[in-house]
Amino acid sequence: xxxxxxxxxxxxxxxxxxxxxxxxxxxxxxxxxxxxxxxxxxxxxxxxxxxxxxxxxxxxxxxxxxxxxxxxxxxxxxxxxxxxxxxxxxxxxxxxxxxxxxxxxxxxxxxxxxxxxxxxxxxxxxxxxxxxxxxxxxxxxxxxxxxxxxxxxxxxxxxxxxxxxxxxxxxxxxxxxxxxxxxxxxxxxxxxxxxxxxxxxxxxxxxxxxxxxxxxxxxxxxxxxxxxxxxxxxxxxxxxxxxxxxxxxxxxxxxxxxxxxxxxxxxxxxxxxxxxxxxxxxxxxxxxxxxxxxxxxxxxxxxxxxxxxxxxxxxxxxxxxxxxxxxxxxxxxxxxxxxxxxxxxxxxxxxxxxxxxxxxxxxxxxxxxxxxxxxxxxxxxxxxxxxxxxxxxxxxxxxxxxxxxxxxxxxxxxxxxxxxxxxxxxxxxxxxxxxxxxxxxxxxxxxxxxxxxxxxxxxxxxxxxxxxxxxxxxxxxxxxx
Amino acid sequence: xxxxxxxxxxxxxxxxxxxxxxxxxxxxxxxxxxxxxxxxxxxxxxxxxxxxxxxxxxxxxxxxxxxxxxxxxxxxxxxxxxxxxxxxxxxxxxxxxxxxxxxxxxxxxxxxxxxxxxxxxxxxxxxxxxxxxxxxxxxxxxxxxxxxxxxxxxxxxxxxxxxxxxxxxxxxxxxxxxxxxxxxxxxxxxxxxxxxxxxxxxxxxxxxxxxxxxxxxxxxxxxxxxxxxxxxxxxxxxxxxxxxxxxxxxxxxxxxxxxxxxxxxxxxxxxxxxxxxxxxxxxxxxxxxxxxxxxxxxxxxxxxxxxxxxxxxxxxxxxxxxxxxxxxxxxxxxxxxxxxxxxxxx
Numbered sequence: 001x002x003x004x005x006x007x008x009x010x011x012x013x014x015x016x017x018x019x020x021x022x023x024x025x026x027x028x029x030x031x032x033x034x035x036x037x038x039x040x041x042x043x044x045x046x047x048x049x050x051x052x053x054x055x056x057x058x059x060x061x062x063x064x065x066x067x068x069x070x071x072x073x074x075x076x077x078x079x080x081x082x083x084x085x086x087x088x089x090x091x092x093x094x095x096x097x098x099x100x101x102x103x104x105x106x107x108x109x110x111x112x113x114x115x116x117x118x119x120x121x122x123x124x125x126x127x128x129x130x131x132x133x134x135x136x137x138x139x140x141x142x143x144x145x146x147x148x149x150x151x152x153x154x155x156x157x158x159x160x161x162x163x164x165x166x167x168x169x170x171x172x173x174x175x176x177x178x179x180x181x182x183x184x185x186x187x188x189x190x191x192x193x194x195x196x197x198x199x200x201x202x203x204x205x206x207x208x209x210x211x212x213x214x215x216x217x218x219x220x221x222x223x224x225x226x227x228x229x230x231x232x233x234x235x236x237x238x239x240x241x242x243x244x245x246x247x248x249x250x251x252x253x254x255x256x257x258x259x260x261x262x263x264x265x266x267x268x269x270x271x272x273x274x275x276x277x278x279x280x281x282x283x284x285x286x287x288x289x290x291x292x293x294x295x296x297x298x299x300x301x302x303x304x305x306x307x308x309x310x311x312x313x314x315x316x317x318x319x320x321x322x323x324x325x326x327x328x329x330x331x332x333x334x335x336x337x338x339x340x341x342x343x344x345x346x347x348x349x350x351x352x353x354x355x356x357x358x359x360x361x362x363x364x365x366x367x368x369x370x371x372x373x374x375x376x377x378x379x380x381x382x383x384x385x386x387x388x389x390x391x392x393x394x395x396x397x398x399x400x401x402x403x404x405x406x407x408x409x410x411x412x413x414x415x416x417x418x419x420x421x422x423x424x425x426x427x428x429x430x431x432x433x434x435x436x437x438x439x440x441x442x443x444x445x446x447x448x449x450x451x452x453x454x455x456x457x458x459x460x461x462x463x464x465x466x467x468x469x470x471x472x473x474x475x476x477x478x479x480x481x
Numbered sequence: 482x483x484x485x486x487x488x489x490x491x492x493x494x495x496x497x498x499x500x501x502x503x504x505x506x507x508x509x510x511x512x513x514x515x516x517x518x519x520x521x522x523x524x525x526x527x528x529x530x531x532x533x534x535x536x537x538x539x540x541x542x543x544x545x546x547x548x549x550x551x552x553x554x555x556x557x558x559x560x561x562x563x564x565x566x567x568x569x570x571x572x573x574x575x576x577x578x579x580x581x582x583x584x585x586x587x588x589x590x591x592x593x594x595x596x597x598x599x600x601x602x603x604x605x606x607x608x609x610x611x612x613x614x615x616x617x618x619x620x621x622x623x624x625x626x627x628x629x630x631x632x633x634x635x636x637x638x639x640x641x642x643x644x645x646x647x648x649x650x651x652x653x654x655x656x657x658x659x660x661x662x663x664x665x666x667x668x669x670x671x672x673x674x675x676x677x678x679x680x681x682x683x684x685x686x687x688x689x690x691x692x693x694x695x696x697x698x699x700x701x702x703x704x705x706x707x708x709x710x711x712x713x714x715x716x717x718x719x720x721x722x723x724x725x726x727x728x729x730x731x732x733x734x735x736x737x738x739x740x741x742x743x744x745x746x747x748x749x750x751x752x753x754x755x756x757x758x759x760x761x762x763x764x765x766x767x768x769x770x771x772x773x774x775x776x777x778x779x780x781x782x783x784x785x786x787x788x789x790x791x792x793x794x795x796x797x798x799x800x801x802x803x804x805x806x807x808x809x810x811x812x813x814x815x816x817x818x819x820x821x822x823x824x825x826x827x
Contacts, residue, residue, distance in 0.1 A: 076614045088618070097620040261677070270597070270674075273616055277671035468673070468681045471650050471662035478604040478667030479643040 006031075006052075013055050014081060020045045022200045026170070027053050029196035030134065035169045037140070037184055039199040042174040042322025047074055050136045050170055054110060059133030062164075063112045066139050066151055068092065069296030071112045077298060078110060085109035089117055092269075102126050115153035118160050132167040140171035141315070143187035144180045149315060150400075152382035158189040174322065175202055175315045177430050201433045202318060202426065206325045208454055209421040210443035211335040211414070220338045224248075224306070225255050227334065227449075231304050232456045233258070233285045238294050238320055240309040240344050242266050245288045248308065258285040259466055264293050283466060294320060300327040303456060307335045312345040313407035314414060314428050330454050337415045342408055353401055354380055356394050363390045416445060484541040486687065488550055488560060488568040489577065490523065495793065496557035497521050499542045506530040508585070510725055512760035516813060519764050519820055520793060528720075529584040576657075576688045576695075583698035585720060592701050592718040593694075594622035597665060599642075599714070602626055604667035607639045616666045629714045638710060645711065649703045653696060656682075660689060661696040724765055731758035732766065735773055756810035763817045771818045775811055782807065783815045792820055 006027060010016050019027075022040045026049040029036045040046050054061035065071050071088050078086045087101055087108040105111065105126050117123055137143075142151040161169060171184050176199075185192050214220040228235075239245040242264040249262040261275045261284055272293075278284045280299055287297065291311070305324045311317045317335070325331030354362070354376045362369060362380050369377050380393070387393050410428060417424050421442035423435045435441065440453060451457050490502050501521060504514035508528035518524045542558070545551045550564030560568070578584075598617040605613050617623065630638075650658035660682065666672040675693075679686045701718065704711040724732060734744045741759070745752050763769045775783075782805050787795050797812050 072618070080612055080614050082611055092618070093620065100620055100624070261674075267674075269618055270616070271676070273614070274666065274672050274674050274677075277614060277666070278673075281669075281671050283671060466673070466677070466681075468659055468663050468678065471655075471658040472647060474662045474665075474667070474670065475643060475647055475650075478600070478607075478670050479639060480607040480668075481640045481643055 009056060010048075010052060013052060014048070016048075020048070022198050023048050023052075025198045026196070029198070030168060030170060031056060033168055034194060034196050035190050036196040036198065037171045037173075037181060037190070039173055039176045039181070039197075039202075041200060041202050041204055042319050043204060043324075043326040044200070046138075046172045046174070047077070049172065050134055051078065051110070053134055053170075057133035057168075059131035060105075060108060061110045061134045061136060062127065062132055062167075063110065063136040063138055064115050064118065064154075064157065065112055066114060066142055066149075066154075067292055067295060068114070069293050070138070071114070073296040073298050075110075075112060083109065087111045089113040089123065105130055115151065115157060119153065119156060124160070124163060127164060132164055135161060135164060135167040135169045137169070137171045137184075137188060139173060140184045140188075141173040141176050141180050144183035145396075147180055147183070147315070149313075152379065152386075155187060155382075155386065158187055161188060174319055175429055202429045202431050203422060203433055203435075204322060204325065206328055206330055207321060208330070208332040208440065208442060208449075209321075209425075210332065210447075210449055211337060211421070212446055213415060214336070214338045217338055220308075220336050221248075221251070223336060224308070225252075227304075227306065228252060228256050228258060228286070230458055231332070231451060232458050233303055234279065234282065234299065234301065235286045235304040235306065236294055236297065236302055236323055237286065237288045237306045237308055238311075239288060239290055240348065242290055244308065245290055249288045252286065252288070260284065260286040260288060263287045263289040263297070265290070278466075291316065291320060294323060297323060298326075299323075301329070302326070302331065303329075304332045304334065307333075309344055310335070310337050310341040310408075310411055310415070312348065312404065312411065314410055314425060315407075317411065317414075318425065318429075330456065332449070332451075332454065332456055334449075335415060337412075342412060345408055345411075346405075353397050353404070355397075359390060359393050359397065363393070418444065483544050483548055483550070485545075485550070485567055485571040486575070486577070487541060487545060488564050488571070490521070490526075491551060491558055491560040491564070492521075493560045493562070493565060495521065496554055496559050498557050499539070502526075503533060503535060503538050506533050510761065512757045512764075512810075512813065515761055515764045516817065519817065524764075525582040526578075527585045529578065529581050575685065576691045578691055579695050580699060580702075583702055584694075586722065587698055587701045587715070588718045588720055589694055589698060591619070591621065592715075593697055594619040595625055595714065595718065596697055596700070598622050598626050600646075600665045601667055602630065603639050603642050604670075606635055608668045610668060613668075625714060625717050632713075633710050641710065645704060645707060646700075649700050650696075653699070657692050657696060660684075660692045664689075664693050724762055728758045728761045728765075731755055732762040735759065735762070736770070738773075756808065760810050760813050760817070763814045769817075771814060774814050775818075779807065779811055779815070783812070787815075787819075789819055789823060792816065792823070 006024060007018065010019060021044060022038060023045055026036050026038045030049070030053045038046065038049055050061055050063065063074070065074070068090055071090060075086050075088045085108050087110070089098070089101060089111060090113065093101065102122065113123070137157060139149070141147050142149050143154040143157065144150060161167070169188060169190060171188060173180070173184070176184070181197065185195065212223055214223065237248070239248065245262045245264055249260055252258060252260045261278070263272065263275050267275070275284070275287065276297060279287050279297065289297065302324045305321045307317070307320070311320065321333035324333060358376060359380065362377065366384070369381060372378060383393060383396060387396050414421065414424055420435055420437040423437065426433050426435065439450060443449060491497055498517060501514055501517040502523060504511070505518045505523045505526050506529050508531055515524070518527070542551070545564070546553055546558070549561055550567055551558045552561050594617045598615070601613070601616045605611070615623070650662065660678055663673050663678060664675070673681070675686050675689045678689045682689070701715050705715045723729065731744055731748065734747060739747065741752065741755050745755050748755070759774060763771070782800070786799055786803055795816060797809055800807055800812060
């Protein structure tokens with residue numbers, strides 16, 4: 001298939017005239033039946049790599065993804081583009097819905113599922129009956145045991161690939177060191193010599209990087225309101241907890257004239273849909289989200305991403321700020337750090353890592369833990385497939401704790417750095433790109449932001465309005481007869 | 482926050498057990514819950530809140546007692562004067578369910594998904610637009626709508642639906658119709674969440690939820706009565722009316738003239754189960770023939786011992802104390818008959 005054919009199909013199926021950086025290379029490799037590992041920055045259309053390929057190959061595309069909100073977003077995107085043969089095989093389905101889906105797998109072109117779903121014998125058996133044109137592992141860095149986002153279920157994907165007949169495979173990630181790339185290759189049992197690796201810089205040039213440090217929350221809040229009353233939107237604020245997201249949403253409503261909504265797991269599916277689409281339709285100025293849910297938002301013109309809480313590692317931070325400026329226009333990422341915020345991340349990460357006492361008890365009483373809701377025990381169940389002795393398990397989890405601690409330290413260093421922030425990030429990811437720093441590249445800690453120069457000053461004329469309409473007007477508007 | 486809404490289910494005169502309301506709302510049909518549901522006039526609320534959390538409910542009742550809106554006597558609850566005043570004031574500012582019996586007639590959860598999807602799909606179809614984000618991820622709802630659209634003529638459906646929706650909403654209080662319609666998604670219209678509607682109107686989120694649930698079900702009933710294209714899809718969410726299946730089977734055998742002993746043999750169930758079925762049938766069916774269960778001698782004995790004035794205070798032990806042997810289910814069925822007769826008179 002030659003180059004202009006691919007552009008023709010891109011236009012035909014998705015309405016775009018050109019590819020974003022890296023997409024075409026990946027798609028060409030896949031069309032030529034070569035496995036591929038693609039490291040493409042967030043916001044540069046990784047999903048197109050398999051969506052277009054899927055249209056061009058005969059068979060079903062299986063996409064493994066770790067986050068429900070990501071899966072939901074992808075499914076909706078495809079359906080929006082007119083592709084209805086899409087299935088999200090997740091825990092959100094009721095028992096009867098799942099049965100219906102499994103009976104009718106052959107009718108779907110794209111099947112999204114979480115990695116643990118593939119360990120279900122019935123699901124695997126049904127998938128083995130399908131013609132699989134492409135096996136996609138999204139967020140493939142989750143395979144790396146030494147990576148911050150390690151998910152034990154990802155370790156099984158190599159065996160599962162084998163059981164599915166070693167289909168053509170694409171591994172996707174936004175951030176990966178060489179060690180992680182090696183882990184992906186070996187984890188998925190890919191032939192290094194025959195696999196195409198496409199790697200683009202993690203740098204997002206159109207996102208200005210900045211950070212502020214505070215002694216207390218009052219100062220942090222004041223800065224936040226000051227920013228919100230000045231910065232051009234729309235925007236997204238990330239929080240580490242739903243409670244905080246709700247609390248600050250109410251404060252923003254009271255202190256500013258912005259139209260804002262909270263977005264997190266406590267919302268039901270209907271509310272999530274409505275808020276996402278109000279945001280997409282430019283009826284909301286701002287969304288206050290928890291990390292998992294923020295990742296499910298796919299809006300092109302987000303102008304700012306603010307982190308109210310320090311993320312646990314740079315990998316997450318880069319992914320999350322990657323929501324900004326997907327239209328290529330100037331945007332800004334602002335991290336608001338209050339001394340002690342790292343305690344939240346320490347707590348979150350330590351919550352699930354079992355200590356030596358727990359490991360000891362687990363080893364001696366393994367049988368009773370086969371079925372459990374306890375996340376630490378679930379993790380132990382999975383890791384004990386890799387390491388069976390007490391010493392090995394203890395060593396593994398000690399390494400995990402150290403690694404989490406190191407990642408947090410790197411995050412704190414990013415906040416405090418005197419260096420160019422952009423270069424700091426690139427160096428962290430072993431990205432070879434060298435930055436020619438200038439004043440519109442990034443900000444030194446606590447310096448004023450050059451919003452005017454960046455063209456990011458709030459425009460009062462762009463104020464949104466939300467109001468309740470009369471029922472007969474709505475009916476008249478939405479039904480054209 | 483105190484759940485004042487619950488006070489509407491209690492009485493100043495009639496002491497009521499708190500568990501009964503919970504069981505009725507959650508559609509837990511036992512002879513005891515249904516009997517007391519009949520006595521407390523709760524039966525139209527069957528299945529109104531199937532997902533009610535028991536702990537939350539008990540906590541809410543405890544709070545009402547603590548605030549002295551309810552008083553506890555012999556393990557039953559009475560509405561206090563303070564409670565009555567609080568309820569009266571609450572009713573002036575809040576919405577209550579208009580037709581609770583519709584909650585047992587239709588599957589509200591599935592209907593809401595279907596209705597949301599129907600409005601969106603028909604709206605987008607009217608603009609000949611196929612590129613939109615689908616509002617409902619419920620596979621069943623998607624399947625039903627797809628199948629229904631495939632079978633029906635779209636050109637006729639859209640203007641007809643628009644006309645029915647307008648006609649229905651014009652028949653309802655305008656403030657409710659506005660809230661209802663603003664909760665939906667259509668072409669160029671993302672809709673509003675419950676929380677947002679609550680902010681715009683100043684109403685509590687519970688009120689918004691009640692309005693939407695109430696009107697959704699009333700609209701289902703409206704479409705059902707219209708017949709034709711739309712009643713086909715409404716029928717997909719209709720719940721089976723009448724008796725639970727096993728109860729129905731027992732009752733059918735009774736109507737054919739079989740005795741309890743014979744029914745027990747035919748159905749291979751315990752005698753107590755058959756008796757339980759008969760009690761439920763006597764309460765829930767409209768034309769229960771009491772004479773198939775109670776003989777004239779039974780009536781003579783029961784009429785001698787019990788008076789209609791204090792139906793809730795009848796004690797089964799009084800039968801035994803007066804030297805008569807009669808199984809409990811007969812006593813209970815007699816109670817049901819007297820209760821229904823008294824209700825008819827009032």
